[in-house]
Amino acid sequence: MDLTSLRPNETAGLVCAHHHLYSALARGMPAPPRSPRSFREILELVWWRLDQALDLEMLEWSAKLGALEAIESGTTAIIDHHESPNAIEGSLDVIADACAEIGVRVICSYGVTDRHGPEGAAKGLEENSRFLASGGYGMVGVHATFTCENDTLVAATELANRYGVGVHIHVAEGADDVDAVSRLRDLSEDNWLLVHGVHLPDNHELRGTIIHNPRSNMNNSVGYAAPQRLGLPVALGTDGIGAAMFDEFRVAYVRMREHDISATPEVAWGWLQGGYQLVPEALQDRVTWSDEPIDPWRLAFHTNIRPRSVEISGEIVLDEGLATRVDAQEVRAKASEQAKRLFARLEAMP
Numbered sequence: 371m372d373l374t375s376l377r378p379n380e381t382a383g384l385v386c387a388h389h390h391l392y393s394a395l396a397r398g399m400p401a402p403p404r405s406p407r408s409f410r411e412i413l414e415l416v417w418w419r420l421d422q423a424l425d426l427e428m429l430e431w432s433a434k435l436g437a438l439e440a441i442e443s444g445t446t447a448i449i450d451h452h453e454s455p456n457a458i459e460g461s462l463d464v465i466a467d468a469c470a471e472i473g474v475r476v477i478c479s480y481g482v483t484d485r486h487g488p489e490g491a492a493k494g495l496e497e498n499s500r501f502l503a504s505g506g507y508g509m510v511g512v513h514a515t516f517t518c519e520n521d522t523l524v525a526a527t528e529l530a531n532r533y534g535v536g537v538h539i540h541v542a543e544g545a546d547d548v549d550a551v552s553r554l555r556d557l558s559e560d561n562w563l564l565v566h567g568v569h570l571p572d573n574h575e576l577r578g579t580i581i582h583n584p585r586s587n588m589n590n591s592v593g594y595a596a597p598q599r600l601g602l603p604v605a606l607g608t609d610g611i612g613a614a615m616f617d618e619f620r621v622a623y624v625r626m627r628e629h630d631i632s633a634t635p636e637v638a639w640g641w642l643q644g645g646y647q648l649v650p651e652a653l654q655d656r657v658t659w660s661d662e663p664i665d666p667w668r669l670a671f672h673t674n675i676r677p678r679s680v681e682i683s684g685e686i687v688l689d690e691g692l693a694t695r696v697d698a699q700e701v702r703a704k705a706s707e708q709a710k711r712l713f714a715r716l717e718a719m720p
């Protein structure tokens with residue numbers, strides 16, 4: 371698409387640079403066995419129970435729901451980070467196929483971890499390798515350094531280098547992960563995605579793009595990343611809380627403003643645009659919005675703008691707010707059935 375041909379109510383497709391499509395069914399999930407009192411406990415009591423409960427059928431509908439909601443928000447490209455420790459093999463194909471059915475672009479990765487022993491780590495590496503070898507559009511995922519042995523970090527790096535792709539990894543999200551700096555310093559490359567970086571020191575010497583997820587950071591009470599201080603390109607993600615990128619931009623702006631009264635929306639807008647360095651194909655997509663003009667200062671305070679239509683690679687995938695390739699109501703109904711199965715499993719877990 372010729373960018374100069376954009377009308378005042380149009381943008382290119384938006385990019386969600388860090389998502390967890392497996393978490394789309396999590397809304398309304400049963401409360402954890404007790405209230406988490408730290409970031410580590412949020413992981414242990416909420417997310418690491420959820421990912422263990424997933425099977426491939428739940429994942430399929432979770433990914434379809436997440437992809438549907440992405441195009442309904444004007445997001446045409448998702449960089450996904452996945453974990454389902456009891457359903458690893460084939461999981462990245464399930465996500466890629468679900469996104470293809472809806473029509474949204476996706477870059478898949480499986481989050482390798484030693485949380486389930488060396489066998490679990492090997493299976494995660496194998497899933498990344500299998501997907502990339504089959505021609506899948508992906509990266510090599512790593513959960514985070516604090517759940518990985520050094521051998522695993524090195525193996526993931528080597529795998530990524532073999533396929534000429536980057537590593538997609540959570541970095542210093544919580545204070546538990548401050549060792550990430552020393553453990554990744556000799557491994558990271560410019561094509562890595564360093565997700566969060568909240569507890570990175572200014573002089574961290576890591577390479578890659580910082581993926582800022584302000585709403586998730588606030589929800590997990592981990593602190594403010596202030597990503598502009600880190601000296602690297604920045605892009606915006608949601609960390610699995612939907613894929614509404616104008617919304618995430620607004621949160622990014624207002625969180626920055628809380629930190630610095632002189633901050634302007636243009637900075638957070640620049641982070642939103644940072645997604646195009648990672649998925650330039652999204653520049654060929656076109657979103658027509660319900661209001662104009664599309665301007666950072668207007669959008670920062672405008673909470674009621676919606677996509678009218680979305681065109682991805684020349685195909686209309688959303689027309690007058692309705693998905694064209696799938697029956698959105700059916701996707702929601704099937705996702706709801708799978709959520710019930712997932713919640714029953716969670717209830718039954720110790």
Ligand SMILES: [Zn+2]
Nearest residue numbers: 451540565609
């Ligand atoms: Zn994440």
